[in-house]
Amino acid sequence: MATRSDETVTDAAGIAAAASRAAGKGPPPVHLWDPPFCGDLDMEIRADGSWFYNGTPIGRPEMVRLFASILKREGDSYFLVTPVEKVGIRVIDAPxxxxxxxxxxxxxxxxxxxxxxxxxxxxxxxxxxxxxxxxxxxxxxxxxxxxxxxxxxxxxxxxxxxxxxxxxxxxxxxxxxxxxx
Structure with missing residues (x-):
């Protein structure tokens, strides 16, 4: 889970729910969102394009597509963003x-x-x-x-x-x- 200070602020399910709410028609406008950083999530996109959460593959293609729709890059870092939170994830090569x-x-x-x-x-x-x-x-x-x-x-x-x-x-x-x- 991602944390800010000592409080738990989110997990993959929370990010997915927020992304679903934020996604209307077309791709979410993540380039317009600048929410506060809430910590790192144990999520990784491996070099073969597979997505993992807490060391386990994310097997639902719909979930992967949802996370991909809210992926944002800032410099060399990658984040999942919603209008109210931003969490860091690891990308091994290209997302x-x-x-x-x-x-x-x-x-x-x-x-x-x-x-x-x-x-x-x-x-x-x-x-x-x-x-x-x-x-x-x-x-x-x-x-x-x-x-x-x-x-x-x-x-x-x-x-x-x-x-x-x-x-x-x-x-x-x-x-x-x-x-x-």
Whole structure:
């Protein structure tokens, strides 16, 4: 449980209930919320995109989607926020995994929590890592990124075209994205 001073202020169920109340139509406006910090919650998003609470996997996809909808990043830290409270959580790599792509004139990527974005200026594809171990990511929203899973990256690589220097790129949203670190 998260604590502030000596009092218990919240747990995952309380955060989920508050998020459900705050969520109307569309994603909650977490970028507008600046509630007081209430402590850290024993919640972790692992590198494979799985969510854990108190060391136990969160098995309900609806619950994971709800928590993902109230996730906020400030600097290198991640928080679940509601209009009245903010709790810290751990994110091992990226909070989301891009698990599919629709390839056409633009690239529509889908995450493990149901977010769908068209790669472009606001949703950049970025290569990190090394030439031997490239790690592709896509920006989802407000500093939150998704690691592009292997099968989806291979599909992107298959659709890539070389530029004049021979570097492989994909095009989407009027933007060119290199698929090499």
């Amino acid at each position: 989301f995994i891009a698990v599919d792509a629709d390839l056409g004139d633009d690239i529509l990527l889908t995450t493990n929590v149901g977010d769908r974005v068209v790669a472009g200026p606001d949703h950049a594809i970025e290569m990190r890592g090394t030439e031997d171990h490239p790690r592709p990511y896509v920006h989802i929203r407000r500093g939150l990124w998704a690691l592009i899973d292997r099968k989806t990256f291979y599909r992107l690589a298959d659709a890539a075209m070389p530029d004049e220097s021979g570097r492989m790129n994909v095009h989407s949203g009027g933007t060119v994205f290199p698929l090499e670190p």
